[in-house]
Every structure is written in C-alpha cells, then in structure tokens.
Amino acid sequence: AQTVTQSQPEMSVQEAETVTLSCTYDTSENNYYLFWYKQPPSRQMILVIRQEAYKQQNATENRFSVNFQKAAKSFSLKISDSQLGDTAMYFCAFMKQYSTGNQFYFGTGTSLTVIP
Amino acid sequence: GAGVSQSPRYKVAKRGQDVALRCDPISGHVSLFWYQQALGQGPEFLTYFQNEAQLDKSGLPSDRFFAERPEGSVSTLKIQRTQQEDSAVYLCASSFPTSGTDTQYFGPGTRLTVL
Numbered sequence A: 001a002q003t004v005t006q007s008q009p010e011m012s013v014q015e016a017e018t019v020t021l022s023c024t025y026d027t028s029e030n031n032y033y034l035f036w037y038k039q040p041p042s043r044q045m046i047l048v049i050r051q052e053a054y055k056q057q058n059a060t061e062n063r064f065s066v067n068f069q070k071a072a073k074s075f076s077l078k079i080s081d082s083q084l085g086d087t088a089m090y091f092c093a094f095m096k097q098y099s100t101g102n103q104f105y106f107g108t109g110t111s112l113t114v115i116p
Numbered sequence B: 001g002a003g004v005s006q007s008p009r010y011k012v013a014k015r016g017q018d019v020a021l022r023c024d025p026i027s028g029h030v031s032l033f034w035y036q037q038a039l040g041q042g043p044e045f046l047t048y049f050q051n052e053a054q055l056d057k058s059g060l061p062s063d064r065f066f067a068e069r070p071e072g073s074v075s076t077l078k079i080q081r082t083q084q085e086d087s088a089v090y091l092c093a094s095s096f097p098t099s100g101t102d103t104q105y106f107g108p109g110t111r112l113t114v115l
Helices: none
Strands: A003-005 A010-014 A019-021 A024-026 A033-039 A046-052 A064-069 A074-079 A088-098 A101-106 A110-115 B005-007 B010-013 B019-024 B031-037 B044-050 B053-056 B065-068 B075-079 B088-095 B110-114
Touching: A003 A088, A003 A101, A010 A019, A019 A110, A024 A074, A033 A064, A033 A074, A046 A064, A046 A074, A074 A088, A101 B031, A101 B044, B005 B088, B010 B019, B019 B088, B019 B110, B031 B075, B044 B065, B044 B075, B075 B088
Parallel strands: A010 A110, B010 B110
Antiparallel strands: A003 A024, A019 A074, A033 A046, A033 A088, A064 A074, A088 A101, A088 A110, B005 B019, B019 B075, B031 B044, B031 B088, B044 B053, B065 B075, B088 B110
C-alpha cells in the first residue's frame, strides 16, 4: 500500500516571502506520479503542480516549484513570492497506474496562511 | 458546463436513510473518480470509472456504497442505510485521457451529515 505523509499540519508565511511545504511518501513502485493540490475555503480542489517519477527534472509552474528526491521519497512544494490568494489547504498526492485503472493517495494536508 | 458540478451541495440524513449524490463531469471527460474526505483529512479514493465501466471500486468502504455511471457521463454515488461514520464531504473529479494521468478537475463536493 502507498502512504503519503505531510508532517506540517499548519504553516504561515509573510506575503512576498517563500515557503516550503514538505511531503514524503512510501511506495515500492518505480513508476508513479506526484501532485500538489490546493483546496481554498470554497473546497474546490485545484491542481497546482505535477511530477512524473521517471523525470529527474523538477517541475515548475510560475511561482510554484517542487524538489523531487526519488531516492528519499520526498516531494516538497516551494511557493515563491507568496500571495494572499495562496492561503488554502495544500494536499500532496501519489498516483499509480494499474491495469484496472488509477489510484490516488492523498496526504492529510497542510493549512497555509499567508499573512499580509 | 464549465466545470465539474455536484448536487446536492449539502445533505442531511437520518441514520438508516438512503442517499444519492450526483456528479456531472466536464463534458467529454472519460475518467471519473469519487473520493471521501473526512473532516481534517485528505481525500480518500473510493472508486474510478472509465466511461461507463467501473474499473476500480476497491476504495468503497462497505457494500452499502454503490456507484454507477450508466451512460458514461453523469455518475451517482449511493449510500444505503447511512451511518454516522459516513458523514464526510464526497468529492467527484473527472479527467479527459483514458489513462487518467492528466489533470483531475474536482467538483465542489457534497457535504453529507448523518444524524
């Protein structure tokens, strides 16, 4: 079974500063996908960034980037130039493709507050 | 529609009642997922459809839970004889490719409260 661990239940950051959210996972698989999702108070989950495990290059989306360490099974999210709109729950997720379909495993989330 | 919609947004049921939760995915999306999100937790996978075929239902917690997608578009998650532990937000997500590895678009969820 796969598990995803987010060890920081809550974090805060000053506006315009940089913050890093940590995520570790446990799997015996070699090929899989990793995601960070954002869930604002409205509860609609939004994909922030994704990483294919076979790619060594870290994914980047504007102010969001990841530090993917496959051997360490670590997948942290860095948010640069934090904005008030970044305040939300952030979930790390692991996905594995099976012949019968796909399964996603989510962490318990990190509540991020951006302070003006 | 522009996004995934779910109805109702809120549902209160008495213990023992049956409920039906609806998900309208983005038009043309092949893959559809249901998740259960308990308070303060991350979403937990329930089941996965590719078109009308339910390829994986290993996450359904008991035989009281049943999901269908008969025409490959709208999906319904049914919970029979609801229990208090069923209280949670039920999220639906859809994606276009058959592999499901592309971006999942989530609906706003249905918050179920069982009294």
